[in-house]
Amino acid sequence: MPEKDDNPQEPQLEKTEMDEPEELIEEEEDPSETIFDGTKGYVGTGDFDRISQQGFYGTRMDDGRLELEAVEVLHLLERKRVTVQSPDGKPIDSKHIVNTLLSTEPDLWLRYLVFRDLRSRGYAVRLGFGSGIDFRVYGRGDRPGTATAKQLVYVLKEGTPISLHDLDMVTETASTARMNLVFALVDQNGEVNYYRVAQATLRDLRSDD
Secondary structure, eight states: OOOOOSSOEEEEEEEEOOOOOOOOOOOOOOOEEEEEOSSOEEEOGGGHHHHHTTTTSOEEOTTSOEEEOHHHHHHHHHTTSEEEEOTTSOEEOHHHHHHHTTTTOTTHHHHHHHHHHHHHTTOOEEEOOSTTOOEEEOOTTOOBTTBOOOEEEEEEETTOOOOHHHHHHHHHHHHHHTOEEEEEEEOTTSOEEEEEEEEEEOOOGGGGO
8 A cells, every 4th residue: 555645745836937028120011811710810822921920820721821820810910910801801800809709719818918928028829738728838039840849828817716626737738748837827907927836845734743
């Protein structure tokens, strides 16, 4: 029979610092047309390289178009790099995209705030995988497809707790993937703070008897 661990390990959150935002200086250019089909955006083959920015946005499809996730479309809209329309040619704004995906992605705007903050700090960002992981984050200067993500980001809303079960699950996912786990906490003002997971040893209170 295995011995009981007198010093169990419990995950705790500690505030961490991310790199400071970079000052972006962009040349003015005509925005690219993007078709939003209700879930994702699509940029034509002629604008693939300009919008992709060497792999920092979207995924190339077999037909040569660039497929954009909803958070990427929102970010490019804010940067005025794209204009968005429905398949039948009607103009679409950010509010329409968020409302369209409200039933399937109720936290889309929350996740977008984190995506935007990470991009402003110079990170390439891709969607996460499994266990509620929201994003994979690459080191500054690293390009998705040629480098491995350094961190996994789990998005939290201030005032909405994460259960110990979920905390343990995402911690295990990061450990298995051999990546650092960071929690992005969005406050009521839309500001983002980052926390890393640390292991703390809990003292066995039975020893005080």
